Amino acid sequence: MIGRLNHVAIAVPDLAAATEQYRGALGADAGAPLSLPDHGVRVVFVTLPNTKIELMEPLGEESPIARFLEASPSGGLHHICYEVADIGAARDRLVETGARVLGDGTPKAGAHGKPVLFLHPKDFSGTLIELEEV
């Protein structure tokens, strides 16, 4: 069912510093910062030959990554995003196997404007998984 790894998301306390770590020390292709107020994050995408790294810092008072950074002030690996061809079919299959979809199960528009869902970390060995329809 799952296809490509679309991206790995890293919560960071300082987006400019994290971008410089990737651009400078690691010599990677890091894009311009992009504010996503609907998602409560400001992001930079690092383009690798086969996938992307999403560096995210909190944006606004209600940022969903604020609590993560309270627990891990240095930042850390936050979630992984897998591509699926049909997000409705993916949700139905997951629910059938007993996995929990976060929220009300209705896909929302993600950072790339495509429908996304998040799965409960407790059903996947403590990892937060995003599914994105491509």
Place this chain on the structure above:
Amino acid sequence: MIGRLNHVAIAVPDLAAATEQYRGALGADAGAPLSLPDHGVRVVFVTLPNTKIELMEPLGEESPIARFLEASPSGGLHHICYEVADIGAARDRLVETGARVLGDGTPKAGAHGKPVLFLHPKDFSGTLIELEEV
């Protein structure tokens, strides 16, 4: 400098259960378990079209992921591995920029038998980065 994302490693408390999550609920191609006593882990690689997920459970008394699982008993995202063409040159560039290489800076043979190094999470927004020469 960094090239492809070689893999994302997830520490799991129960490798069989994690494999079933990927094979069953997510419909992914998960391989056979492989014991790596030199690394203190037993692993299953999940093959995606563009990269791999490494599910790891502790093996032996001195497993390097035992402490991680004490702090996060459900498991979680553990490290990300980027490919480099020349690991000696990569290390020298990183040290020049002030980044810290774990251990004595000498590459060791990783899970795929190729030379690897780990970078200090404090220099990369709290993420443990493995570099693998390919």
